[in-house]
Amino acid sequence: MKFGVIGAGQMGGGIAQVAAQSGFDVVVQDVKQEFLDRGRAVIEKSLAKLHDKGRLKDAPDVILARMEFTTDLNAFADCDLVVEAIVENEGVKADLFRQLGQIVKPDGILASNTSSIPITALASASGRPERFIGMHFMNPVPLMQLVEVIRGYSTSDETAQFVTETAQQMGKTPLACNDFPGFVSNRILMPMLNEAIQCVMEGVAEPEAIDGIMKLGMNHPMGPLTLADFIGLDTCLAIMEVLHMGLGDDKYRPSPLLRKMVQAGLLGRKSGQGFYTY
Numbered sequence: 001m002k003f004g005v006i007g008a009g010q011m012g013g014g015i016a017q018v019a020a021q022s023g024f025d026v027v028v029q030d031v032k033q034e035f036l037d038r039g040r041a042v043i044e045k046s047l048a049k050l051h052d053k054g055r056l057k058d059a060p061d062v063i064l065a066r067m068e069f070t071t072d073l074n075a076f077a078d079c080d081l082v083v084e085a086i087v088e089n090e091g092v093k094a095d096l097f098r099q100l101g102q103i104v105k106p107d108g109i110l111a112s113n114t115s116s117i118p119i120t121a122l123a124s125a126s127g128r129p130e131r132f133i134g135m136h137f138m139n140p141v142p143l144m145q146l147v148e149v150i151r152g153y154s155t156s157d158e159t160a161q162f163v164t165e166t167a168q169q170m171g172k173t174p175l176a177c178n179d180f181p182g183f184v185s186n187r188i189l190m191p192m193l194n195e196a197i198q199c200v201m202e203g204v205a206e207p208e209a210i211d212g213i214m215k216l217g218m219n220h221p222m223g224p225l226t227l228a229d230f231i232g233l234d235t236c237l238a239i240m241e242v243l244h245m246g247l248g249d250d251k252y253r254p255s256p257l258l259r260k261m262v263q264a265g266l267l268g269r270k271s272g273q274g275f276y277t278y
């Protein structure tokens, strides 16, 4: 199978890596060569770590040899499945899928790794809604078990089955849900992170204490502010906006502090500063 990934950021890189680990030939595209170089370096580091722990079937160089890095969207023409993992912005994703619908072979399946944007809207933009689906990996992709599989209004049974089987071949556990804002994962997770940010804004406790309370008290592997920094505060804000607009309930209102931090360019781990310094 030929597997395409668009975006070489933290999610795209992870998806491409796990696809190549599973034996697929992978094409990774991003808008600039420097993003591809950065993404490749992260993949190399991750593969080296997994190899040292004896968790890879093949050597890192064998896995890397299955991967092609390009800035050219036309490289997806003969892909069987293309997973998009670019910025969480509906307009930008819809424009991309309009182009991909023209480029990828007619029986190729298009998928989005979006955290929250309606799959049905992106499916319409692609011009092939029956062969369109949400394939939502979790961060960090090489370590997390879940793939949330989201059917759009017109997604065919064959498409859902193909993507479910592909996720299994990648060693993941696919779980199905329907197309509602934030799906299941982020409808439940993101309001908790947003509430932790409100606690910082209202001076309920220091960030370290908020994270410690949730780690030690609820056995969460990461505190909510550490996790928000890890996901990216821009992505967290984009998801809250989709929940707020899509569900129309003020309980999903993004924290003003979250908005202000994004305006200030404090995006968490990827910018070097969020609730913590990296």
Ligand SMILES: CC(=O)CC(=O)SCCNC(=O)CCNC(=O)[C@H](O)C(C)(C)COP(=O)(O)OP(=O)(O)OC[C@H]1O[C@@H](n2cnc3c(N)ncnc32)[C@H](O)[C@@H]1OP(=O)(O)O
Binding pocket: 045, 046, 047, 049, 050, 114, 115, 137, 138, 139, 140, 141, 142, 143, 144, 185, 186, 189, 221, 222, 227, 231
């Ligand atoms: C926003 C969305 O749309 C959806 C989402 O994805 S929401 C985010 C979902 N993800 C989470 O909630 C993650 C929560 N955090 C965790 O589960 C854990 O902290 C974790 C799995 C990330 C790390 O596990 P941990 O037990 O805390 O151990 P930790 O010591 O930090 O890491 C384990 C090892 O994996 C390694 N590791 C981390 N990322 C890695 C990667 N991408 N590749 C390879 N190895 C990696 C670490 O370097 C570490 O190695 P050593 O043991 O050699 O030091």
Ligand SMILES: NC(=O)C1=CN([C@@H]2O[C@H](COP(=O)(O)OP(=O)(O)OC[C@H]3O[C@@H](n4cnc5c(N)ncnc54)[C@H](OP(=O)(O)O)[C@@H]3O)[C@@H](O)[C@H]2O)C=CC1
Binding pocket: 006, 007, 008, 009, 010, 011, 012, 029, 030, 031, 035, 084, 085, 086, 087, 088, 089, 092, 096, 113, 114, 115, 116, 136, 137, 138, 139, 230, 231, 232, 235, 270
């Ligand atoms: N972060 C997370 O924990 C999770 C995120 N997601 C979703 O995955 C997607 C990607 O998130 P994430 O990897 O964190 O984001 P990143 O910012 O790490 O990566 C996005 C990448 O896509 C590139 N990009 C932006 N626009 C385009 C375009 N038009 N064509 C090709 N590439 C483009 C970006 O380049 P540039 O640097 O120029 O912007 C960047 O390299 C989002 O939809 C997000 O909601 C899903 C699960 C978890």
